[in-house]
Amino acid sequence: MKQRAPLTLAAVAAALAAVTAIASLTAPAAEGKDAAGDGAAAARMPVERSLLVCPAPSSSDIADTTYTAFTPGAAASAEGKGAARLLGATKDAKPVLELKEVGKPAGATATGADAPALTGSAEGVLAPGWTAQLTTKVSVGRARGVLGAGCTAPGTDFWFPGVSTAKGREDYVHLTNPDDAAAVVDIRLFGPDGLAKPDQGTSENIRIDPKSTKSVLLSSLAPGAQLADATAHVTTRAGRVGATVQVAEEGVGTDWLAASTDPAGSLVLPGIPADATSVRLVAFAPGEEDADLKLRLAGPNGAISPAGNEQLHIKAGMTASVDLKDLTRGEAGSLLLAPADAGKAAPVVAAVRVVRGSGAKQELGFVPATGPVGARATVADNRAEENATVLSLTVPGAAGAKVRVTASPTTGGGEPASQEVEVKAGTTQAVTVAPAGGKGSYALTVETLSGGPVHAARTLSLPHEGIAMFTVQTLSDDHSTVSVPRAVQDLSVLTG
Numbered sequence: 001m002k003q004r005a006p007l008t009l010a011a012v013a014a015a016l017a018a019v020t021a022i023a024s025l026t027a028p029a030a031e032g033k034d035a036a037g038d039g040a041a042a043a044r045m046p047v048e049r050s051l052l053v054c055p056a057p058s059s060s061d062i063a064d065t066t067y068t069a070f071t072p073g074a075a076a077s078a079e080g081k082g083a084a085r086l087l088g089a090t091k092d093a094k095p096v097l098e099l100k101e102v103g104k105p106a107g108a109t110a111t112g113a114d115a116p117a118l119t120g121s122a123e124g125v126l127a128p129g130w131t132a133q134l135t136t137k138v139s140v141g142r143a144r145g146v147l148g149a150g151c152t153a154p155g156t157d158f159w160f161p162g163v164s165t166a167k168g169r170e171d172y173v174h175l176t177n178p179d180d181a182a183a184v185v186d187i188r189l190f191g192p193d194g195l196a197k198p199d200q201g202t203s204e205n206i207r208i209d210p211k212s213t214k215s216v217l218l219s220s221l222a223p224g225a226q227l228a229d230a231t232a233h234v235t236t237r238a239g240r241v242g243a244t245v246q247v248a249e250e251g252v253g254t255d256w257l258a259a260s261t262d263p264a265g266s267l268v269l270p271g272i273p274a275d276a277t278s279v280r281l282v283a284f285a286p287g288e289e290d291a292d293l294k295l296r297l298a299g300p301n302g303a304i305s306p307a308g309n310e311q312l313h314i315k316a317g318m319t320a321s322v323d324l325k326d327l328t329r330g331e332a333g334s335l336l337l338a339p340a341d342a343g344k345a346a347p348v349v350a351a352v353r354v355v356r357g358s359g360a361k362q363e364l365g366f367v368p369a370t371g372p373v374g375a376r377a378t379v380a381d382n383r384a385e386e387n388a389t390v391l392s393l394t395v396p397g398a399a400g401a402k403v404r405v406t407a408s409p410t411t412g413g414g415e416p417a418s419q420e421v422e423v424k425a426g427t428t429q430a431v432t433v434a435p436a437g438g439k440g441s442y443a444l445t446v447e448t449l450s451g452g453p454v455h456a457a458r459t460l461s462l463p464h465e466g467i468a469m470f471t472v473q474t475l476s477d478d479h480s481t482v483s484v485p486r487a488v489q490d491l492s493v494l495t496g
Contacts, residue, residue, distance in 0.1 A: 044481040046074035046128040053242025054086065054118040054151035055174035055256070056213055057110070057136040064137050065110045068381035070408060070443035071122060071130040073102035074480065082124030086132060086151075088116035089176050091211045099126055105380060105443050107411040117213035118151070119178035119242075128480035131443070133380040135471065138254070139464055145253035145363050146462050147246070148471030150379065154178055154240040158259040160232040161319065162282040162351035162366055165189070165196075165219040167226060168250040171257075172215040173234060176242040177208040183239030184208075189221050190231045190284055194317050196222035208241055215246075229321040231284035231349065234259075252355060253363040255471055260368040263287070265345030267369035269352050270334040270428065271392035271457025271472055272327065277362075278355035279324040281335065283348050285314040291346035292339065295322075298394055299333040303426040311340050314348060324352075334394040334428045334455065337369070356468040365472045372453035373403075374477030378445045379458045384410065384434045387461060391444055393421060394428045394455045401451030407433045407442050414438020423454065446475060 057065040069084060082102075087093035096118055097108040102125055122130035132151040138144045154176075163171045177183040185206040189196040203221045208214050218232060219225075234243045245257040261267070263286050272279060285291040291314040296303040306324055314320040327333070335352060339345040351368040382389040395401045406418045414437040423429050435442050446456050456475040463469055 042483045042485045045484045046481055048124060048127055050122045050127045050130040051153055051178065052120050052130070052132050052151040053154050053176045053178050054132060054134050055149060055176060055242065055244045055246070056117040057115045057134050058138060058143065058147065059113050060138045060141060060143050061112050062138060062140070063112060065115050066135045066381060066441065067097045067108045067132065068105055068441050069097055069099045069130070069132040070105040070378060070380045071099065071102055071126045071128065072378055072445050073125055074128040080125040082122065082126030084120070084122030084126040084130055086118040086120035089119045089178065089211060089213045090116065093211065102126060104409055105411050105441060107441060117174065117176045119176065129376060129378055129478040131378045131380050131478065133473070135381050135460065137462055137469065142250060143248045143254045145255060146469040146471045147255050148460055148473055149244055149256040149258065150473050152242055154242050156236040156240050158234040158243040159263070159349040160245050160257055161260055161284045161349050162257055162353055163218055163230050163232045163245055165222060165225055165227045165230060170248045171218045172246045173218060173232060174213065174215045174244050174246060175208050176213040177210060177239060178242065179239055180210050181239055182207055182209055183241050184237040185241060186235050186237060187216060187221060188233045189218060189227065190233065190317065190319050191225065191227040192229065192319055196225050196227060205237070229282045229319055231319045249364055251362070255365045257351065257366040258368050260349040260351055261371045263347035263349050265339050265347055267337040267348065267350050268334060268394060268396050268455040269350060269367045269369050270394045270455040270474060271459055272333050272335060272352065272354055272367060273356060273459050273470065274328050274330050274332040275356055276328050276354050277326055277358055279327040280321060280353045281312070281324055281350060282319060282321045282353065283312060283314050283350040284319045285316050285346055285348050287347050288316055289346040290314060290316050291348045292341065293337045293348065294340045296336040297327055297333045298336050298396065298426055298428045299331045300427055300429060303336060332390065332392050332428060332430045334392065336396050354472070356470060361467045363467055363469045365470055367457060367472050368474060370455060370474035371476060373446050373448060373456050373475050376445060376447045376480060377456060377475035377478050378443055379473055379475050380443045381441045382444050382458065383441055383460065389432065390459045391431045391433070392428055392457050393423045393431060395423045395425050395452065396455065397453065398425050399451050400424045401454045402449040403454055404447045404449055405431055405433045406445045407435045409435050410438035410442045411440030412438045420449070
């Protein structure tokens with residue numbers, strides 16, 4: 001066996017410096033003891049840098065877009081310096097939005113189709129929990145509706161169940177490269193019969209230049225294929241990108257479809273609006289085994305199985321869908337997916353297409369499967385108008401949970417507000433918390449105090465001329481702290 005060369009003291013110091021470079025220099029109290037009982041083996045420390053990517057908001061000349069950014073800061077301390085800014089995703093990028101204070105949101109607006117995709121970073125005290133949101137309203141036209149998207153960290157692997165290449169649908173994958181080197185992307189489409197055969201090279205080796213963005217029409221990947229329900233898989237061969245799908249459906253509306261959480265045997269799709277007139281579940285099994293899922297709707301009084309749609313069978317490598325109609329029937333709820341047989345948990349990804357209204361006054365939105373909020377999660381750009389913002393909290397497990405929901409001041413001032421909420425196991429609770437006074441938008445932060453796991457989503461309603469325009473964003477753990485191993489006296493443990 002080949003032996004590793006022992007590390008020099010300088011090398012050890014450099015390695016430890018590299019680990020702690022992403023964390024705050026001041027650690028909170030130790031969380032645990034090492035095996036010898038003589039100190040903490042590791043500590044949770046606030047991150048020192050966060051990176052986000054936002055897609056270009058709209059192709060409409062009459063689109064009005066609001067960008068909002070917020071950071072709740074480190075849980076242990078909000079002292080120190082920091083900087084956070086979102087820039088146009090171009091080489092000659094200029095600041096679009098700058099955040100200057102912990103605990104207070106900042107906003108900016110843009111009009112028309114020239115509003116750019118954005119990249120940005122937060123450093124120092126503004127990095128832990130930094131979040132950004134773009135909300136676009138298009139009053140008329142084919143793409144009319146409210147589109148909402150949370151800006152995300154760049155990655156290399158994204159699943160989008162719920163896309164379509166059917167007539168009347170235009171689904172574009174927006175790809176943004178925040179880095180100084182080119183990214184190379186592959187896109188695959190999976191329909192109810194498996195992989196859709198694209199034209200040679202159409203979906204492979206898509207180059208995204210440094211500091212640039214590109215949109216790809218999904219129907220161009222499989223010409224002639226009318227896939228009413230499909231799943232797009234976006235991966236990178238080189239580099240990393242931000243990826244989100246913009247959906248426009250003729251006569252229905254438009255919105256962003258965010259990526260599903262990673263494939264898992266059980267999934268939660270939180271925050272389906274109470275007045276949904278149509279709910280359609282789309283799921284995909286990326287593994288080598290079929291998946292049989294048990295469907296339940298978690299409402300305010302418990303979880304029930306939708307009559308006639310208690311289970312869904314998904315063939316391996318294929319997309320399956322089911323029309324759940326007006327599933328919620330007047331009470332906001334969350335869809336819980338679990339293996340029909342606990343001993344056969346095949347991984348799946350999923351999303352639901354949600355429609356509010358009817359006839360010529362329909363509007364659509366999407367709710368992807370999402371992970372729990374963890375210790376803390378935040379969503380920006382909430383509005384204080386009556387019934388404009390509804391937060392849905394779901395506990396899918398056997399034990400309930402207690403969370404704290406905090407509303408920040410608005411972009412125009414006001415006082416923060418906070419409320420502790422008990423969520424019973426197997427239920428979804430709709431919560432409204434808003435700051436006192438002030439005008440503009442505000443942020444909502446959810447902290448898990450006990451129990452769980454807790455899943456959450458925010459519905460933002462901005463009605464227009466009788467159309468219930470809306471958008472739903474799920475909340476994800478903000479990963480505002482990282483585990484950093486402590487230095488030890490005996491450096492031989494690092495040499496192997």
